[in-house]
Amino acid sequence: MIQEYEAEYEPDATRRDADDAESSRASRGWWDRNADEYQTDHGAFLGDDRFVWGPEGLDEADAALLGPVQSLKGLDVLEIGAGAAQCSRWLAAQGARPVALDLSHRQLQHALRIDGGAVPLVEADAGALPFADGSFDLACSAYGAVPFVSDPVRVFREVRRVLRPGGRWVFSVTHPIRWAFPDEPGPEGLSVAASYFDRTPYVEQDEAGQAVYVEHHRTLGDRVRDVVAGGFRLVDLVEPEWPAWNTQEWGGWSPLRGNLIPGTAIFVCERD
Ligand SMILES: C[S@@+](CC[C@H](N)C(=O)[O-])C[C@H]1O[C@@H](n2cnc3c(N)ncnc32)[C@H](O)[C@@H]1O
Numbered sequence: 532m533i534q535e536y537e538a539e540y541e542p543d544a545t546r547r548d549a550d551d552a553e554s555s556r557a558s559r560g561w562w563d564r565n566a567d568e569y570q571t572d573h574g575a576f577l578g579d580d581r582f583v584w585g586p587e588g589l590d591e592a593d594a595a596l597l598g599p600v601q602s603l604k605g606l607d608v609l610e611i612g613a614g615a616a617q618c619s620r621w622l623a624a625q626g627a628r629p630v631a632l633d634l635s636h637r638q639l640q641h642a643l644r645i646d647g648g649a650v651p652l653v654e655a656d657a658g659a660l661p662f663a664d665g666s667f668d669l670a671c672s673a674y675g676a677v678p679f680v681s682d683p684v685r686v687f688r689e690v691r692r693v694l695r696p697g698g699r700w701v702f703s704v705t706h707p708i709r710w711a712f713p714d715e716p717g718p719e720g721l722s723v724a725a726s727y728f729d730r731t732p733y734v735e736q737d738e739a740g741q742a743v744y745v746e747h748h749r750t751l752g753d754r755v756r757d758v759v760a761g762g763f764r765l766v767d768l769v770e771p772e773w774p775a776w777n778t779q780e781w782g783g784w785s786p787l788r789g790n791l792i793p794g795t796a797i798f799v800c801e802r803d
Contacts, residue, residue, distance in 0.1 A: 542735035542743050549732045549745045551681045555634065555656050557734075557742040558679045562635035570615055570641045576779060579645050580620035584673050584703045585795035586784035589771040591621065596701045596769065596799050597669055603627040606668040609693060611657045611686075611702070612675015615641035619650045630667075632657070633675070657686045662693045670694055672702040674795075681732065681747055683754075687761020691802050700763055700800040706770065706793040709783070710748045716785030721792075754798060763800035771795055 549557070562569075577583055582591035591597060597608075604626030610619045613631035615638060622629040632653040633639050639652045655661050657676035670690045677683055690700050711727040713720050727750065735744040749757065751768075758765050773789025780786075784794045 542737060544733070544735050546729070546731040547734050549681060549734050549742050549747075551658060551685070553742050554679060554681050554732075554745040554747070555658070557745045559634050559636075561744045562633075563637040566614075566635055566637035566641055569638075573781065574615070574641075576781070577615075577617045579617060580624055582618040582621040582673070584769075584797050585771065586779075586781035587771040587773050587789060587795055588777045589769075589795070589797075591618070594769070594771075596767070596797060597671060597699060600625055603669075607666065608669045608671065609660075609662070609667045609690075610675070611670060611672040611690070612677070612679075613642070613652075613672075614638045614675065615645055616650045616652065617645075618671065618673055620646060623650055627669075630662075632660070658682065658689060660689045660693050664692050665695045666693045668695055668698055670698065670700045674703055674705070677702050678704045678746055681745075683747075683749065683757045684760045687757060687763060687800075691762040694802050696803060698802050699766075700802065701797065702800075703795050703797040704754070705746075706796045707749060707751045707754065708792055709794060712783075712788075712792070714783035716780045716783055716788060718787070720783055720785075720788050751796070754796070758798055758800050761800075763802055765798065766801050767797075767799040769797040769799065771797070 606627045608622050608627045608629045610629055610631045613619055613633045616631035619629035619631040630651045632655055634656055636654055639654055642652055680686055711723045711725055713724050730748050733746045734742050736742050770793040
């Protein structure tokens with residue numbers, strides 16, 4: 532979920548500002564270039580039609596953060612940053628009507644490869660959703676878009692706009708505390724190495740100084756304030772514990788670190 536592949540050249544990793552336009556451009560390029568490897572590496576863990584909230588493996592079938600599973604039938608659901616639309620496929624199997632949106636053409640091609648177009652796909656930026664007001668009952672995102680945009684409030688306002696009154700918006704991101712630690716699965720990932728309070732984006736750039744990968748950090752307090760500024764009420768904040776059955780590493784997420792510090796934060800929000 533966080534960057535873990537190498538470009539053909541060695542990108543220069545730095546901390547500097549990156550606005551929404553540069554962040555979107557970098558994300559589209561990075562995910563287009565790396566979608567094949569991402570799906571090869573993580574497709575089996577994600578499952579073709581499973582709804583997993585993060586590397587801990589918390590499954591929506593058990594967590595029911597979108598509401599009771601039996602209540603999903605007939606609901607219009609927008610999945611943002613859907614990748615290969617695994618979560619949307621699970622929603623469709625529960626009788627919901629999902630739409631899977633992603634910025635990356637190549638990620639969406641993997642959705643087509645898996646289900647031949649059974650789930651409707653939309654290629655668009657989360658900051659400008661191409662839907663009419665009040666089109667959906669629910670919106671969800673498992674590590675999609677939110678960690679990669681410089682202005683998450685813009686995304687949340689868009690999500691609020693396309694939701695019907697009372698609609699839920701549930702999204703997962705890297706737990707903010709991880710920003711302070713090196714992104715390493717082993718013991719070297721257990722010592723604080725940076726300030727949790729430093730919001731300067733993590734940027735990898737090419738030789739011309741163009742961003743090729745961007746990730747934006749918000750503290751936990753920032754995320755709560757962003758949710759409220761976006762017009763939502765925070766209903767729950769879930770920090771999944773690392774389960775004993777999960778022995779798999781995913782980038783900097785590992786059983787070692789997962790047993791000591793949270794790796795994922797899931798925000799359960801509702802609009803009026
Ligand atoms: C870590 S993947 C998560 C995908 C899927 N939920 C999963 O767990 O595999 C992040 C996804 O967010 C998408 N994304 C990044 N920025 C976006 C944006 N601004 N708008 C829409 N999608 C975006 C990427 O293209 C990528 O497919």
